[in-house]
Amino acid sequence: MTDTAALPKYLQVSERLARQVTAGLLRAGERLPPEREMAEGLGIAVGTLRKALDQLAAQGMLERVQGSGNYIRKPAQASNIYAFFRLELVAGGGLPTARVLTVERVPKPGDLPAFGTSADGHRIRRVRALDGVPVALEEIWLDGDVAARVTPADLSESLYLFYRERLGLAITRIEDRVGIAPPPGFGAEALALPDPACFVERLSWAVEDHPIEFSRTWVHSDRARYVARS
Amino acid sequence: MTDTAALPKYLQVSERLARQVTAGLLRAGERLPPEREMAEGLGIAVGTLRKALDQLAAQGMLERVQGSGNYIRKPAQASNIYAFFRLELVAGGGLPTARVLTVERVPKPGDLPAFGTSADGHRIRRVRALDGVPVALEEIWLDGDVAARVTPADLSESLYLFYRERLGLAITRIEDRVGIAPPPGFGAEALALPDPACFVERLSWAVEDHPIEFSRTWVHSDRARYVARS
DNA sequence: AGGAATTTGTGCGTATGTATC
DNA sequence: AGATACATACGCACAAATTCC
Numbered sequence: 235m236t237d238t239a240a241l242p243k244y245l246q247v248s249e250r251l252a253r254q255v256t257a258g259l260l261r262a263g264e265r266l267p268p269e270r271e272m273a274e275g276l277g278i279a280v281g282t283l284r285k286a287l288d289q290l291a292a293q294g295m296l297e298r299v300q301g302s303g304n305y306i307r308k309p310a311q312a313s314n315i316y317a318f319f320r321l322e323l324v325a326g327g328g329l330p331t332a333r334v335l336t337v338e339r340v341p342k343p344g345d346l347p348a349f350g351t352s353a354d355g356h357r358i359r360r361v362r363a364l365d366g367v368p369v370a371l372e373e374i375w376l377d378g379d380v381a382a383r384v385t386p387a388d389l390s391e392s393l394y395l396f397y398r399e400r401l402g403l404a405i406t407r408i409e410d411r412v413g414i415a416p417p418p419g420f421g422a423e424a425l426a427l428p429d430p431a432c433f434v435e436r437l438s439w440a441v442e443d444h445p446i447e448f449s450r451t452w453v454h455s456d457r458a459r460y461v462a463r464s
Numbered sequence: 465m466t467d468t469a470a471l472p473k474y475l476q477v478s479e480r481l482a483r484q485v486t487a488g489l490l491r492a493g494e495r496l497p498p499e500r501e502m503a504e505g506l507g508i509a510v511g512t513l514r515k516a517l518d519q520l521a522a523q524g525m526l527e528r529v530q531g532s533g534n535y536i537r538k539p540a541q542a543s544n545i546y547a548f549f550r551l552e553l554v555a556g557g558g559l560p561t562a563r564v565l566t567v568e569r570v571p572k573p574g575d576l577p578a579f580g581t582s583a584d585g586h587r588i589r590r591v592r593a594l595d596g597v598p599v600a601l602e603e604i605w606l607d608g609d610v611a612a613r614v615t616p617a618d619l620s621e622s623l624y625l626f627y628r629e630r631l632g633l634a635i636t637r638i639e640d641r642v643g644i645a646p647p648p649g650f651g652a653e654a655l656a657l658p659d660p661a662c663f664v665e666r667l668s669w670a671v672e673d674h675p676i677e678f679s680r681t682w683v684h685s686d687r688a689r690y691v692a693r694s
Numbered sequence: 695a696g697g698a699a700t701t702t703g704t705g706c707g708t709a710t711g712t713a714t715c
Numbered sequence: 716a717g718a719t720a721c722a723t724a725c726g727c728a729c730a731a732a733t734t735c736c
Contacts, residue, residue, distance in 0.1 A: 300721045411689045412642050413685040432643050455644045460642040461639065472724090499702070510726080511725065529733075
């Protein structure tokens with residue numbers, strides 16, 4: 235437990251809703267109660283709730299339809315809650331899943347950008363799939379100081395939940411860089427991606443200007459693409 | 465002039481500020497007047513102005529600093545106002561410019577996604593540069609029905625202004641897809657990009673669900689990258 | 695160092711417009 | 716046409732961060 239200052243109400247609410255979506259309590263397509271009802275139930279003003287919903291809409295998690303209602307858009311999906319980009323099949327859509335390959339605490343290599351305070355990092359390697367078809371390799375570096383140990387069991391459900399509930403961290407800012415690069419050696423068990431692949435580098439901030447995570451995702455662009463909607 | 469319904473005030477204000485930035489009336493680093501002053505000058509409520517400023521901040525055009533002020537972030541730059549991604553040098557930053565190579569009205573080829581109502585499109589080809597160094601090739605398809613003719617002179621200043629003032633169109637939604645592909649044949653005069661390159665496909669909506677523009681940008685990823693910040 | 699002034703952030707409540715059902 | 720529900724707009728009070736004296 236950190237001594238983090240209390241989040242603003244509107245962020246508390248959007249975080250809570252995001253968690254409920256992640257946990258599957260709110261499912262895709264589901265309609266939320268009317269804003270006035272919901273605000274009353276939460277004990278906040280309608281304007282505050284609307285700000286929270288705007289947040290979620292901006293993240294693509296919610297669709298707001300005037301005259302109709304607010305609808306959950308994203309299915310419950312692991313580890314993609316704060317993603318700026320969505321990984322999609324070339325044809326669009328696809329149910330995202332991820333399988334953890336390895337989790338190791340190792341010294342940060344020199345080619346990583348500066349983030350966190352430790353010389354070590356937790357290196358998490360995963361295969362990401364859409365509708366069961368492997369489409370990308372991913373390497374996530376979590377700063378060594380946020381946790382002494384990380385095990386695959388911690389990560390099996392949702393990276394998001396792990397960060398929020400086990401570490402007490404709320405990711406507040408993300409920077410993505412898009413380029414191309416050859417995929418790294420992920421071992422024989424991993425998907426063989428053609429060389430080179432489109433990839434996205436991500437720096438995640440837990441608090442302003444203090445990144446605690448760095449990740450790289452290599453996407454087989456014949457099978458899937460990163461999609462961003464404004 | 466279209467019979468478009470009047471835009472909400474907060475969008476009118478953000479559009480106007482965006483134009484001023486594009487036109488160079490507001491320069492990078494410049495601080496805006498205090499919100500209360502500004503709102504009074506515009507004859508609107510502070511909350512409405514704040515919503516406009518939030519828009520611009522979300523677009524990366526403005527930086528809002530509590531206790532300090534609102535600062536213009538982007539330099540005056542042509543045609544990048546609505547960009548979801550920013551094209552940056554690998555080291556970060558770089559002053560973006562663009563040079564139009566050709567503008568032609570031609571039948572839409574079959575590999576374009578569905579957009580607009582015409583069988584023809586205006587094909588605009590450009591070289592984009594950062595700090596004077598060519599880093600990307602770009603092909604923009606504007607639906608044939610939004611204008612009978614388009615000339616390079618129309619585009620020399622700013623694609624944004626052209627859309628807004630000549631065509632009366634406000635881009636309201638953008639969808640970007642990231643992948644890799646070989647750069648096309650842009651003629652001998654164009655920058656020779658290595659094959660393949662990282663590229664971004666963009667569909668721009670003028671009104672909800674009615675895209676009028678499609679573009680593809682091929683980026684030499686050794687020189688520049690697309691960067692998105694949340 | 696410290697405190698006041700300035701400036702943006704959060705939160706509330708209300709009234710009216712507009713799209714959907 | 717009426718009811719429902721989200722969108723816009725206004726105004727106010729207080730909190731929090733920054734700036735300046």
